[in-house]
Amino acid sequence: MSRRERPAKPALTRERIIAAAVAIMRAEGLQRVTMRRLAAELDTGPASLYVYVANTAELHAAVLDELLGEVELDGASGDWSDQLVGVLTSYVEVLTANPQLARTAVATRPSGPNYLRLVDRILGLLADGGVARTRAAWGVDLLLLAATAHSAEHAGADATADQQWDTLGRTLSTVDPRRHPHIHDLSDLLLAGSHTDRLTWSFRALIEGLSRTAVPGE
């Protein structure tokens, strides 16, 4: 009787754990993806999770890779550099949709399947553009680093982020011209422009720079 009315809990698997983690992240944010919260969701105790997941950092890394599956690798048209900007922009969009995730992306060095897929695509586009192999190899790191950091900074139209931006804006525009002459001089430009424009510009500048800059011993 109880066999039908309360069916056996499905077995714990790494897959099920990570799926539950992703669900919690989407519903409540990464800060709620804790061992204890997750265990409660899976109707077990936190200790049980340690059979499948080494620690919280590894769990978050797995969630991150899962999300990276959403990055659009072939969405943009145009030449190789337009397409590259498109891929990077998609990456940033995926990350900024989940502020805290972007922050763990900076701390963690991902190596999951979706991350590899992304790296391979970027390398392919750099090859299309005729970027020297050595420059491309180092450049992919720099591009992803910058994209990730951008996401982490703009992470969130959340309240704290906006507030910090405002604070910085006020600080910059009222800066002592004697102590900080250059900031004073450029105060109107420092925070100018939309997110999107600045992001695109950053990517263009990075691509330009990494194409032209020789790697030592090249």
Next chain:
Amino acid sequence: MSRRERPAKPALTRERIIAAAVAIMRAEGLQRVTMRRLAAELDTGPASLYVYVANTAELHAAVLDELLGEVELDGASGDWSDQLVGVLTSYVEVLTANPQLARTAVATRPSGPNYLRLVDRILGLLADGGVARTRAAWGVDLLLLAATAHSAEHAGADATADQQWDTLGRTLSTVDPRRHPHIHDLSDLLLAGSHTDRLTWSFRALIEGLSRTAVPGE
């Protein structure tokens, strides 16, 4: 009598709180700089700190700005771009000495006095190099973003970081050539080179790119 033998506790001030926080960070790492640990150090209860500090994030931001005072702004010789690389390298050195601090630097948007001093110096060097005002204004953000992210990634000769690097190395060199042809093709180059060489190359590429890339509406 007891007035001399057990002197009154010095009054709580923001300055004293932050000094204690820096001391704990140097001795035990930022992860120990918690409200409770700090309160214990100052011989009071955690609630008392909230008179001077809004929350843990603000506390960590204050610690960060304090550390930025150690960045060497005039250490390097050479032309403006060599000096700029020098400033950025010094910034990275300060941050990587305290792994977790670099990670909070990505999350937080600093606006303390030492941060302003750093921004002003970088803007000055870009002006020396004749970089267009608009490009310099956006470029300083990009440079600091990349430098911070680099620090956060290489944050630590700590065990986890090294392990992640090794994992990534193994993953990259054994990648399926059919699924990830470009990674396979470049696997020997992707992780090649020393930290320092890669960091310097990144800064050179960034400087090159931001000097040459027009800001929209420029």
Next chain:
DNA sequence: ACCTGAACACCGTTCAAGT
């Protein structure tokens, strides 16, 4: 205004014991 004790609502991780 500043400081405090106490409480609320949580954490990660380990480990001996069970199945």
Next chain:
DNA sequence: ACCTGAACACCGTTCAAGT
């Protein structure tokens, strides 16, 4: 091998009450 309960050693933040 997998799962669990219970424990250890912590967290941030709030709030009523005191000085």
